[in-house]
Amino acid sequence: MSALNDYYAALERLKANKPEVLPKGSAINNDTVALEAGRKRGSIKKSRHAALVEAIEQAVQEVGQNVLSPAQRIKQAKTKTKAVKSAYEQLEEDYEKLLEKFNSLLLENFELKKTHQI
Incomplete structure (x- = not known):
């Protein structure tokens, strides 16, 4: 699985509030998606992963950060x-x-x- 696929899978788990690495109820942001995907904090850069950052921002809006x-x-x-x-x-x-x-x-x-x- 590529890093990008890992990030998107991690984002979906966070949106569903069923993370495997982080505690349930974790906020959705670039760092938590990276950590949930098994990568380091700060590994998601807008310059490299513009579409992913956009998807994360959209997920934050969808979820409404009720978490x-x-x-x-x-x-x-x-x-x-x-x-x-x-x-x-x-x-x-x-x-x-x-x-x-x-x-x-x-x-x-x-x-x-x-x-x-x-």
């Missing part, structure tokens, strides 16, 4: 965790207020029944 880096995924997970924790705390607070109101009404109802039965 996040591990640091971005951690940051996104922390943000989501904070939001869920905040929502949970708000629900807990609302629950306590409603429970107090319910107990107050229950006590008031009991006292009213007690005064009317005498």
Whole structure:
């Protein structure tokens, strides 16, 4: 298999998010395509592989770079965790207020029944 074929095969694997060398979710760019193809970082030059560089740029547009880096995924997970924790705390607070109101009404109802039965 020629180097160019290796690059295109690597690009297709990255687009499908099924890389063999890199971790899943790797960003698509010239360096990751080269690494996935078993070559060195920086081996894809626009001067030598203009069509490949164009295909990589098109793949980036198609995929929309929805693939996040591990640091971005951690940051996104922390943000989501904070939001869920905040929502949970708000629900807990609302629950306590409603429970107090319910107990107050229950006590008031009991006292009213007690005064009317005498």
